[in-house]
Amino acid sequence: MRARFRNPAKAPVALPPLDxxxxxxxxxxxxxxxxxxxxxxxxxxxxxxxxxxGALAHDTHFSLAWAxxxxxxxxxxxxxxxxxxxxxxxxxxxxxxxxxxxxxxxLFPMVVSxxxxxxxxxxxxxxxxxAAHLTAVTLWVECHRFLPxxxxxxxxxxxxxxxCGLVSVCLVANTVGYFLAANLTxxxxxxxxxxxxxxxxxxxxxxxxxxxxxxxxVLGILLYPLAAxxxxxxxxxxxxxxxxxxxxxxxxWRQVRA
Amino acid sequence: MSFAQAIxxxxxLAVLFVAGVVPNQIWRMLGLWFGGGIDEGSELLVWVRxxxxxxxxxxIAQIVVEPPGALASVPDVLRYGAVAAGLVAFLxxxxxxxxxxxxxxxxxxxxxxxxx
Numbered sequence: 001m002r003a004r005f006r007n008p009a010k011a012p013v014a015l016p017p018l019d020x021x022x023x024x025x026x027x028x029x030x031x032x033x034x035x036x037x038x039x040x041x042x043x044x045x046x047x048x049x050x051x052x053x054g055a056l057a058h059d060t061h062f063s064l065a066w067a068x069x070x071x072x073x074x075x076x077x078x079x080x081x082x083x084x085x086x087x088x089x090x091x092x093x094x095x096x097x098x099x100x101x102x103x104x105x106x107l108f109p110m111v112v113s114x115x116x117x118x119x120x121x122x123x124x125x126x127x128x129x130x131a132a133h134l135t136a137v138t139l140w141v142e143c144h145r146f147l148p149x150x151x152x153x154x155x156x157x158x159x160x161x162x163x164c165g166l167v168s169v170c171l172v173a174n175t176v177g178y179f180l181a182a183n184l185t186x187x188x189x190x191x192x193x194x195x196x197x198x199x200x201x202x203x204x205x206x207x208x209x210x211x212x213x214x215x216x217x218v219l220g221i222l223l224y225p226l227a228a229x230x231x232x233x234x235x236x237x238x239x240x241x242x243x244x245x246x247x248x249x250x251x252x253w254r255q256v257r258a
Numbered sequence: 259m260s261f262a263q264a265i266x267x268x269x270x271l272a273v274l275f276v277a278g279v280v281p282n283q284i285w286r287m288l289g290l291w292f293g294g295g296i297d298e299g300s301e302l303l304v305w306v307r308x309x310x311x312x313x314x315x316x317x318i319a320q321i322v323v324e325p326p327g328a329l330a331s332v333p334d335v336l337r338y339g340a341v342a343a344g345l346v347a348f349l350x351x352x353x354x355x356x357x358x359x360x361x362x363x364x365x366x367x368x369x370x371x372x373x374x
């Protein structure tokens with residue numbers, strides 16, 4: 001039962017053996033990282049999600065340059081969607097910043113757990129800055145799958161390649177989504193906008209490993225319409241903190257009982 | 259008048275950095291700097307993850323309940339129905355994201371077509 005919750009892909013990965021001369025240069029390792037985006041279904045999920053983000057940016061009246069800059073510099077789907085929807089619905093900069101930063105806290109444990117996979121005795125902290133920037137849920141999942149098959153001293157280059165490949169796919173998806181939203185009929189435009197909530201709902205549901213995650217997801221959806229009735233301007237934060245805390249309470253209660 | 263039009267492109271980019279880039283990147287950089295001593299399974303992080311998930315869930319609900327742009331042309335019942343149909347397919351197909359997304363989209367498009 002648990003196994004199904006965990007790793008999305010168990011297919012064999014097509015990479016050269018650890019002692020192959022293919023790993024002799026940094027650039028080759030970067031190239032293998034780049035090529036690895038074709039080895040995962042998550043690339044398609046990401047493409048669809050960023051197609052939706054591009055369309056959402058269009059329909060909330062942001063420029064394409066703005067949408068692309070958000071993908072390059074934020075590089076976290078949930079944060080981008082929160083930013084676009086809150087700013088688009090009239091929240092202040094402070095309210096948006098708070099909602100974004102709370103959604104981004106999850107990046108902290110991801111970075112903490114993924115960087116040791118790339119570090120060697122000689123690695124300096126600044127060599128890991130770009131890898132830390134590229135870390136988001138997809139890269140985090142894929143690092144655990146791919147990195148054991150990559151020689152340790154080439155892992156940073158490999159991750160740079162993988163990350164740059166994923167970012168490029170998303171920039172293309174943003175652009176396509178933006179223009180589709182601008183040019184399609186209303187019905188098809190609506191279909192593209194609907195991709196965002198659907199792909200986020202199901203990929204979050206799929207990543208939910210603990211009961212607390214499932215409760216947070218379900219309650220978070222159900223409580224939002226109630227919180228929105230208060231019209232506080234921080235509706236998302238109110239429903240998020242309440243639902244998340246109840247979910248944590250369920251987790252705590254199960255632990256005490258066990 | 260939209261947000262971006264109202265304040266111009268360079269201002270919109272400045273807002274992107276203040277409201278989006280900085281609040282997001284700060285956690286990655288903290289992870290890079292203080293990574294060593296944090297236990298991934300600690301109780302605080304369980305709570306943080308639950309709140310982060312619930313905020314994302316709220317955003318999903320917001321897009322469906324108060325739809326932006328073209329999505330607003332889809333009647334309520336079709337939007338909620340699409341999510342429900344997608345969820346059923348997702349669960350029946352052993353948590354397949356693909357099955358959930360495609361079913362939701364087909365439900366919405368078929369409903370639009372049927373309603374005319």
